[in-house]
Amino acid sequence: MRQVFPLHAETQASAGYSIDPLLESNFTRCNGLLHKYPGRVLLVTTGACAIHCRYCFRRHFPYAEVPHSIKQWIPAIDAIAEDSSIEEVLLSGGDPLMLVDDILQSLIEQIASIPHLQRLRIHTRLPVVVPSRVTDRLIAMLKQTRLTCFVVLHINHVNEIDDSVAAASANLIDHGIPVLNQAVLLRDVNDSFDALSSLFRRLINLRIIPYYLHQLDHVAGAAHFAVDEARGRELIGQLQDALPGYAVPRYVVEQPNQKCKTVLR
Numbered sequence: 001m002r003q004v005f006p007l008h009a010e011t012q013a014s015a016g017y018s019i020d021p022l023l024e025s026n027f028t029r030c031n032g033l034l035h036k037y038p039g040r041v042l043l044v045t046t047g048a049c050a051i052h053c054r055y056c057f058r059r060h061f062p063y064a065e066v067p068h069s070i071k072q073w074i075p076a077i078d079a080i081a082e083d084s085s086i087e088e089v090l091l092s093g094g095d096p097l098m099l100v101d102d103i104l105q106s107l108i109e110q111i112a113s114i115p116h117l118q119r120l121r122i123h124t125r126l127p128v129v130v131p132s133r134v135t136d137r138l139i140a141m142l143k144q145t146r147l148t149c150f151v152v153l154h155i156n157h158v159n160e161i162d163d164s165v166a167a168a169s170a171n172l173i174d175h176g177i178p179v180l181n182q183a184v185l186l187r188d189v190n191d192s193f194d195a196l197s198s199l200f201r202r203l204i205n206l207r208i209i210p211y212y213l214h215q216l217d218h219v220a221g222a223a224h225f226a227v228d229e230a231r232g233r234e235l236i237g238q239l240q241d242a243l244p245g246y247a248v249p250r251y252v253v254e255q256p257n258q259k260c261k262t263v264l265r
């Protein structure tokens with residue numbers, strides 16, 4: 001509940017918290033296309049999201065400027081086609097699964113028509129909130145495209161996973177689509193050994209690989225979710241002592257001018 005429920009604390013300005021903490025505007029190649037890391041680009045497909053998380057680092061993103069029709073995607077698709085160093089496209093947002101299947105399908109087809117691309121990644125929270133969004137058609141789309149597809153979920157607490165969420169992700173995995181998870185370390189949500197250990201054990205039991213645990217991005221309005229890096233490191237150490245290696249995600253922070261996310265050890 002704390003992830004979605006607005007609190008008065010959000011209205012208090014905090015030093016070091018800004019509306020574009022990752023300076024993403026510096027990496028915008030054209031509307032909706034972020035190119036920050038070598039070999040992969042991120043498409044902001046829509047501003048709509050099934051959850052509007054209070055700590056979302058894109059909560060102040062200029063979504064009005066993001067393409068709203070297949071035609072408006074053309075500049076982004078052209079920019080990807082012109083850069084043969086790009087192997088992978090991430091669909092993000094907002095949430096790409098907020099797009100209806102027809103639009104998603106034509107977007108995926110346009111992406112797949114670029115010969116140098118090899119992989120497609122879908123970053124989504126919809127299977128967690130509306131598990132029925134994992135339709136047979138969606139699975140067919142991801143299986144039929146020539147691109148290797150990955151789905152990255154965003155689950156922060158074990159209570160978000162009920163049987164229908166488990167079934168939706170099993171459906172993807174049974175059809176050969178790997179499912180990873182990223183979480184954000186959030187004060188009073190999951191900043192304890194028990195909360196994280198329960199989450200990661202449940203994920204691996206469901207064959208979902210814990211990929212990243214993110215340090216909170218310093219976006220204005222989210223300071224009350226911050227957990228110290230020292231505490232995060234302590235928790236990761238305890239988890240490494242207790243769980244199988246593949247159950248412990250990389251604890252990372254996003255820094256504006258690095259070639260990859262920075263691992264906090």
Ligand SMILES: *Cc1c(COP(=O)(O)O)cnc(C)c1O
Nearest residue numbers: 034036037040041042090260261
């Ligand atoms: C996190 C991120 C990626 C993907 O990074 P991986 O380490 O490959 O998961 C790509 N582009 C942007 C802008 C990102 O923030």
Ligand code: SF4
Nearest residue numbers: 049052053056094125
């Ligand atoms: S699901 Fe992701 S994009 Fe959507 S509001 Fe939450 S953090 Fe932001």
